[in-house]
Amino acid sequence: MALLELKNISKIYGELKALDNVSLHVDKGEWVAIMGPSGSGKSTMMNIIGCMDKPTKGEVLLDGEDISRLPGKRLTDIRRDKIGLIFQQFHMVTYLTAVENVMVSQYYHSMPDEAEALEALGRVGLRERAKHLPSQLSGGEQQRVCVARALINHPELILADEPTGNLDEANENIVLDLFRQLHREGTTLIVVTHDPEVAEAAQRTIVLEHGRVAREVVNEHFVE
Amino acid sequence: MTKRRMFLRMVTASLLRRRSRMLIALLSIGIGATILAGMVTIYYDVPRQMRAQMRSYGANMLLMPAEGETFDSERLSAALQKLPADALVGASPYRYVRLDMTSRQQSFTTAGTDFEEVQKTSPYFSVEGRYPEAPREVLVGKAIAETIGVKEGSDMELTWQPAAKDASGSAEDDRVPGAALSGSAKGFGDAMVYVTATLDDQARIAEIQIDASTQTPEYGGRTAEDALFLKQFIGKALPLEMGNDVDALSGATVTSNAVVEALNTATAADAAKPRTTRYKVTGILVTGGEEEGYVFMSTDDLQALTGEDRLDVAELSISADEEQLNAYAAALTGDGVQARLVKRVTKSETAVLGKLQALVFLVTVVVLILTMICVSTTMMAVVSERRREIGLRKALGASDNSIRGEFLGEGMFLGLLGGVLGAVLGFVFAQVVSVNVFNSSITFQPLLLPATVLVSMLIAAASCLMPIRRAVAIDPAIVLKGE
Numbered sequence: 166m167a168l169l170e171l172k173n174i175s176k177i178y179g180e181l182k183a184l185d186n187v188s189l190h191v192d193k194g195e196w197v198a199i200m201g202p203s204g205s206g207k208s209t210m211m212n213i214i215g216c217m218d219k220p221t222k223g224e225v226l227l228d229g230e231d232i233s234r235l236p237g238k239r240l241t242d243i244r245r246d247k248i249g250l251i252f253q254q255f256h257m258v259t260y261l262t263a264v265e266n267v268m269v270s271q272y273y274h275s276m277p278d279e280a281e282a283l284e285a286l287g288r289v290g291l292r293e294r295a296k297h298l299p300s301q302l303s304g305g306e307q308q309r310v311c312v313a314r315a316l317i318n319h320p321e322l323i324l325a326d327e328p329t330g331n332l333d334e335a336n337e338n339i340v341l342d343l344f345r346q347l348h349r350e351g352t353t354l355i356v357v358t359h360d361p362e363v364a365e366a367a368q369r370t371i372v373l374e375h376g377r378v379a380r381e382v383v384n385e386h387f388v389e
Numbered sequence: 390m391t392k393r394r395m396f397l398r399m400v401t402a403s404l405l406r407r408r409s410r411m412l413i414a415l416l417s418i419g420i421g422a423t424i425l426a427g428m429v430t431i432y433y434d435v436p437r438q439m440r441a442q443m444r445s446y447g448a449n450m451l452l453m454p455a456e457g458e459t460f461d462s463e464r465l466s467a468a469l470q471k472l473p474a475d476a477l478v479g480a481s482p483y484r485y486v487r488l489d490m491t492s493r494q495q496s497f498t499t500a501g502t503d504f505e506e507v508q509k510t511s512p513y514f515s516v517e518g519r520y521p522e523a524p525r526e527v528l529v530g531k532a533i534a535e536t537i538g539v540k541e542g543s544d545m546e547l548t549w550q551p552a553a554k555d556a557s558g559s560a561e562d563d564r565v566p567g568a569a570l571s572g573s574a575k576g577f578g579d580a581m582v583y584v585t586a587t588l589d590d591q592a593r594i595a596e597i598q599i600d601a602s603t604q605t606p607e608y609g610g611r612t613a614e615d616a617l618f619l620k621q622f623i624g625k626a627l628p629l630e631m632g633n634d635v636d637a638l639s640g641a642t643v644t645s646n647a648v649v650e651a652l653n654t655a656t657a658a659d660a661a662k663p664r665t666t667r668y669k670v671t672g673i674l675v676t677g678g679e680e681e682g683y684v685f686m687s688t689d690d691l692q693a694l695t696g697e698d699r700l701d702v703a704e705l706s707i708s709a710d711e712e713q714l715n716a717y718a719a720a721l722t723g724d725g726v727q728a729r730l731v732k733r734v735t736k737s738e739t740a741v742l743g744k745l746q747a748l749v750f751l752v753t754v755v756v757l758i759l760t761m762i763c764v765s766t767t768m769m770a771v772v773s774e775r776r777r778e779i780g781l782r783k784a785l786g787a788s789d790n791s792i793r794g795e796f797l798g799e800g801m802f803l804g805l806l807g808g809v810l811g812a813v814l815g816f817v818f819a820q821v822v823s824v825n826v827f828n829s830s831i832t833f834q835p836l837l838l839p840a841t842v843l844v845s846m847l848i849a850a851a852s853c854l855m856p857i858r859r860a861v862a863i864d865p866a867i868v869l870k871g872e
């Protein structure tokens with residue numbers, strides 16, 4: 166069953182077609198990687214899926230609902246309720262501790278719950294560093310806090326834009342392991358990456374070029 | 390944990406962990422609040438302060454006898470009882486008479502007053518020398534001092550001429566039972582000897598008093614004191630014959646003769662005789678006004694000279710605004726007394742105070758506007774500094790209202806802190822101004838604290854409006870943009 170369906174979407178900035186007539190179908194529980202050279206429109210696509218931008222043309226169906234024409238306020242609601250975001254720059258609120266950063270996500274979603282937030286940090290192996298400020302955490306640790314924050318509200322869909330772009334091998338593996346766990350739990354994952362290794366962890370890879378889907382590769386070595 | 394607690398945790402963390410930037414905003418609110426609280430305190434305290442100061446411009450109320458009434462020290466003190474003690478700065482009684490300075494053939498308006506009170510009601514009087522303190526000391530106006538050439542330390546003799554009554558009755562007609570007679574005659578060296586006598590119910594002398602102060606003390610002067618000499622007059626009917634009815638005091642024949650002649654010519658009409666007293670000039674009064682043409686002596690001295698306890702006017706200096714003064718004037722009027730405001734003084738006082746308050750008000754408004762601009766600019770910088778964080782919050786699902794609430798919360802929290810800081814510092818500021826400028830301290834108004842805090846919070850909130858609009862407009866997509 167389709168969780169997400171892009172139907173012929175285009176995003177046009179003046180002359181530039183950042184996305185050009187892209188269609189995509191992602192099932193519930195599927196793990197999809199998106200690759201492509203710089204400027205091919207990966208982030209543009211993620212913005213549209215993540216309800217942070219609207220396509221110039223085409224339809225975006227999320228859970229069967231067309232979100233491409235919704236007003237901003239409704240988009241915020243959907244993003245909050247259904248989507249967990251992970252970014253390449255580990256965006257944390259600089260003056261809040263790790264656990265508080267996780268709780269911010271709870272705060273906007275429903276109710277802050279420190280115990281639950283600590284548990285989520287435990288899942289990413291950062292239970293002990295809960296009271297540390299971002300400046301006291303390494304890049305890999307910050308990204309793990311962001312993963313904890315993305316999964317704290319149990320979103321149906323996790324969008325990750327270059328989640329391992331700034332990480333070393335060890336941290337990359339920790340994050341990939343977390344993705345595997347989430348996948349096993351039934352969370353739908355869409356991961357933008359330049360790293361073939363990260364892409365290979367997914368079930369399927371979409372390659373974008375000049376705003377178009379150039380090809381689609383199914384990962385035969387995928388292990389559940 | 391509730392949402393509210395998380396909200397407070399985020400707001401306080403933002404302020405406490407991002408100190409440097411917030412300190413600037415806090416400082417500007419704090420300074421604004423300080424000046425606000427200080428100015429408001431001064432605004433309300435200035436009239437009180439200034440009024441006391443302005444009392445140096447002279448009396449602002451006059452007390453006079455009502456039509457057909459007489460005014461005296463008793464009526465004055467009775468009237469003053471009606472004023473609150475702390476409002477009355479001073480009350481100077483005045484009695485004006487003309488006294489002659491026979492030696493110079495001049496006469497001057499002389500004011501009998503209370504010098505201690507004069508220094509309170511007319512602090513601008515300047516005395517070269519000192520104010521009189523002992524009896525028979527006078528202050529001479531500069532104009533007089535120049536014309537007659539007296540200086541500090543000079544002596545001057547002043548004579549009081551009682552108003553001449555109609556001398557219709559002759560000496561004989563006035564010798565009725567119970568009459569009080571007085572007369573004068575030339576004694577030794579053509580100097581006047583004064584005699585007063587009262588008659589009993591048979592028109593015989595019951596009492597006699599001789600003023601021979603102009604005579605040689607060891608000779609004629611003794612007539613006034615010699616008991617035997619005085620005793621021989623008692624019980625005698627007028628006119629008297631020297632050598633027959635009475636004998637002259639030995640060594641004072643001329644004076645004794647003058648006494649008899651004075652008695653024989655004494656009339657009731659001449660009940661009060663001119664009196665002369667020698668005074669010591671303790672200072673020259675310089676005012677630049679008409680007071681320089683007067684001689685000033687104490688009420689007691691003038692009363693001793695004229696024998697009358699009478700006042701013409703009392704000058705009052707009262708610390709109150711015009712409205713209150715009018716109320717006091719109304720309260721004082723009555724019981725033979727009428728009160729009037731010195732319009733020139735009250736009006737200019739009111740005008741000066743009004744201008745001063747307007748100035749303080751203007752400064753306060755300007756400071757508030759500057760504070761708002763400063764806080765607004767700081768918050769604007771805070772918003773652009775935190776663009777990514779705001780974008781992140783939005784990406785995490787923050788609604789526009791959440792963003793508004795968080796910034797407003799931070800602003801109000803700053804306003805609260807700045808307001809408390811400002812109320813305390815503002816009071817200190819007002820106190821310092823008050824002590825240095827007005828030489829008096831002020832009392833802390835308890836209402837000042839909540840009022841200042843409230844205004845600071847409102848100003849902080851108002852200053853956040855523009856920055857919040859900026860914050861709300863931030864696109865959450867920026868978090869995905871690589872930097």
Ligand SMILES: Nc1ncnc2c1ncn2[C@@H]1O[C@H](COP(=O)(O)OP(=O)(O)OP(=O)(O)O)[C@@H](O)[C@H]1O
Nearest residue numbers: 178181183201202203204205206207208209210871
């Ligand atoms: N707001 C915008 N206005 C104009 N052009 C834009 C805007 N956002 C993106 N673009 C353009 O759209 C194109 C696609 O951008 P996008 O950020 O999606 O690339 P990307 O595939 O994520 O690249 P990278 O791998 O470098 O992150 C680029 O050429 C970019 O310059």
Ligand SMILES: [Mg+2]
Nearest residue numbers: 207208869871
């Ligand atoms: Mg990108």
